[in-house]
Amino acid sequence: MKNSHKVFTSFFIAFLSIFLTSCSGIIGYGVLLWNDNEHKLSDGTVVPVYLKSNISKVYVIGLPDTKEKIEVPLWQLSSPEKKSKAIKRAEKYAEYKNMYAKSAIDGLPIRADKVNTSKQVYRLRKNETVKTMYKGKGVAPQKGGVPLEGEWLHVLTSNGTEGWCFSYNLRLFEMKAEVVAEKSSVASIEEEEVDTLIEEVLNTAWYPEYYSSMISKKQIDLDFFNSTYRFNTGYATGKISLVLPDFEIEFPYSGVTKTDEKEYDFNNTPLQLVVRSKKSIVIKYTDEKGMPKSYNFTSLGEKNPEQYISEEIVRRQNEYKAISSSGPDFKSGNYGKISFNDGNQLVWSGFNKLVPSVIPAGAKGNGEVELKYFVPAELKSSWDGILTFRFDGTEKEVNFFYKKEDNGIRFTPGNVSKRYDAKTGRSISSVSLPSNSMVLFFQK
Template identity: 55%
Template structure:
């Protein structure tokens, strides 16, 4: 019975198709009709819509010919004036299609990275770029990715929003062949290793142990530090504590040893693994300088790490302040922890000059910037750093919060300079003869 109904409906469709002349509306071609060389953005008359066959019958511009096209290739038929107005919305991206360069790239319902996924693109899949919209840029390691939100159409009729960072726009010719821009993408896609390197933002190698150990050094972790190949941004950059150079993007070519060299910039890339690369920069004197960089997981946000570390440090100070805020010692005076990390300390002369520098005033500010490892971590709560007014150096104490007060022990801070990145690493130790102070609350 169903087959008979279908055949009857189909026969009616064929008869109507062969004789129809009434226009039911006008639509905008959303995807190139290559067999008749009808480019996207063209306004065409619509004679019939078949929900059974899922096609429109449209007129070929400049002829009396009528053809079928899939429903998804055409906007909903309406008046000609409205269709023309609708076509203007697509005018900026007429003939623009895009390769997806990232397997699993989501197409979303709205212009924000947390919006519902309506589709996931495969690597090398082609979509039509319809128009752009304002939205919230996705981030990588806390940095907004370059690009913009594009309304895209898949080869199957699914529409949604996709951020352009992992798309490569190219022109589609009227006959369906790929035009300008496609050749660049095809060249880059021949080397998946280079592809991965170019489309990844790389961070200084020391970021990874900082993050894994949850010991964020605010002096040396910044959103801008890292290596940008320049393929997306147009500028190749190396930004480190001891180096900040940039060059207009230059294509990277593979050398015989498997490394990559920029054609017109003093930069080479040496792959080490999927998570590590070495960037070799040839300085003005011709000396090569090597820097190791790492990629980070997509959910890592550098700005969030910085914010969390600042909150952690402030929390440590507040916990000391909450225990007191005033502490007294018969031998070492009165110590108060006030708001805004300000301390006041009177009667500390017995600690001068062995611990506290000569001439230091009894006021200053406090930090909790150092981290403990090993046995110190099990015996002490942390390190409190005093910056006395008129003092030549900072003063560091290990501290332990007790039920009835605060225990301090002079801490030894050893700095080691890391020449490769231009930063100082710090280790904290407790000298064998360290002075231990106890302040009652």
């Protein structure tokens, strides 16, 4: 009974609220945005609004010169306001009163702003009808380096989406309530296929190609793998940028022009794009000295760099915990005692015999442990990983291959060599065994 009473009370309050609102008179005036053929109402008509229902998603409006009230979808009417403001709004739409348009091609984008690089809010099907509302000044798209004929029109779709569409591929026609008459547009319409490839490329996040190699080898170098290094197409901002470890450029651009099969120019910039596949592109850049350069980029698919970085950090933490939890203390009759403590903290005493051949003079007995390098494929059967020791008192890192044993842990020094890669701007590290490598064994 209590639940029934609550339901009745809620219903009564909702009904009373609607009743009082509808009886309290007009809540404002709106402009009809799309013809209502059933009631012979043309777009641009200013009508009184009596009720807004967010549940039913309708306005209750009054028909001009009658007392009849009807419902129209929320998207079909401008927001209620003072009558004087509604009349001014209707005047803004007057130039395109009763004017509609059909898309001449499939996939024609409606954008958030009046520039071809602005975010897409909708894609029109071929012959889909939109309401043209008013025009605005913007940057005309180009074809072959020449601006297309037409203008930017603010349009409304039949599902209520609003945005900007360039008129080059729109066929304008007049449509009065209950009457449709086609009217040719000012510029002739040329059937043209939408370049879905470039649309997809511009909507993709692109990262240095070496990311793919790191991912496939499961060797994420955190010094050169992050979300900062990337090629940003500027699809939403109109600014294109390229950022690598030692190189960064940015240019505003007004659109993209196709110059050859799968090749494009970013207009008014020294950058060109070559599409190798949906997951691989090349950016060509001519610097201020006229020197040509090229950079390869890849798509990471569903994952972003932060996810790979997080996984790599966890992997390194787990690898260190596996060593620490098996000890954390390990002893050697010749090389002292090592303790792997929480927080990747190292304590090593009695390592004098390794100074200065392995451990540099001046190194203290405390330090930190990193797992930043990766075992070469040919040595993976012999070694579990590489530990990098950073002792207090010296800036030089000390690297050891390690192998966990049932009763302890085995080490051998590793040599790290680094090679600068000019194409990517990063340093590539590799670790090898010295020709006269020595093995250190520490018991638990």
